[in-house]
Amino acid sequence: MNSRRLARLMDIICDIKAHPRRNPDEMCERLQISRRQFYKDRDELLAMGFGFHYSRGRGGFVLDKELTFNVNGLSLAELFALILAVRELTRLSDYSLAMGALSGLRTLVGQLPSAVRPWFTEAVDGVVVADGFGCDPQALSDLEEAITGEWPVVLVVDQGQSEDRLNVEPKQIYLREGSLFLEASGDKLGESGLVALSRVHRVIATPIFKNRGR
Known part of the structure; x- marks a missing residue:
């Protein structure tokens, strides 16, 4: 609705x-x-x-x-x-x-x-x-969980006529003028980059868990 x-x-x-x-x-x-x-x-x-x-x-x-x-x-x-x-x-x-x-x-x-x-x-x-x-409810929920647990994920991202997959370590989510952006490091993002959540179709958990406190 x-x-x-x-x-x-x-x-x-x-x-x-x-x-x-x-x-x-x-x-x-x-x-x-x-x-x-x-x-x-x-x-x-x-x-x-x-x-x-x-x-x-x-x-x-x-x-x-x-x-x-x-x-x-x-x-x-x-x-x-x-x-x-x-x-x-x-x-x-x-x-x-x-x-x-x-x-x-x-x-x-x-x-x-x-x-x-x-x-x-x-x-x-x-x-x-x-x-x-302006984003997928399940993708937002999965990213919140990944940020809390400090583990990497795979983002399935819309590229217009195709989809791309990014292996990233999510850091935090920003809200700017009604749109959400994920700050993360990893594929094509370097040490720190932003991904618009409106482009993220799915978040796939990886089997590799990382504790940044170690």
């Missing part, structure tokens, strides 16, 4: 709570989507625990249910807001701050009911990591 759709789903929730007297046509016009898309979004929200329907008798939308989580009463709308807020942190140049927020968000998602946990895990990976950082 991309950040645009996630924002729209949260917008629907907030709008129904704040302006329940709107009808489906008015809602679609405000969101600039078709009625078919609106009902697809409604079904998506229902699957996540937020149910509503339009009542002609009441002249507006009626909230049927809203899933709350056993995380200090966190609601669906609040969790959506947190995901989007963490997404905005990727625009800053403080990698530790952004990763700290991402880690906290993953902890919250890990406490969700099993029925919706995979959906929100995918949303966090897609909205924060893929859309926000």
Whole structure:
């Protein structure tokens, strides 16, 4: 799920709570989507625990249910807001701050009911990591682990029409204007070079582990 759709789903929730007297046509016009898309979004929200329907008798939308989580009463709308807020942190140049927020968000998602946990895990990976950082979620996770463990890896890097493989020793990750870069040494990088994580498709662990403290 991309950040645009996630924002729209949260917008629907907030709008129904704040302006329940709107009808489906008015809602679609405000969101600039078709009625078919609106009902697809409604079904998506229902699957996540937020149910509503339009009542002609009441002249507006009626909230049927809203899933709350056993995380200090966190609601669906609040969790959506947190995901989007963490997404905005990727625009800053403080990698530790952004990763700290991402880690906290993953902890919250890990406490969700099993029925919706995979959906929100995918949303966090897609909205924060893929859309926000512009890199593969698994590649980022693997590089974080390699940096902590201080072992070399093989990077499968996009070269336009082909792929290249670099044997490197990752050192640290930088966040610059919303894009992540890996500082590493090794093939074609010398003692120190930068690789844009947006070009890294896969990270392969090597059988050689190295402890830099020795």
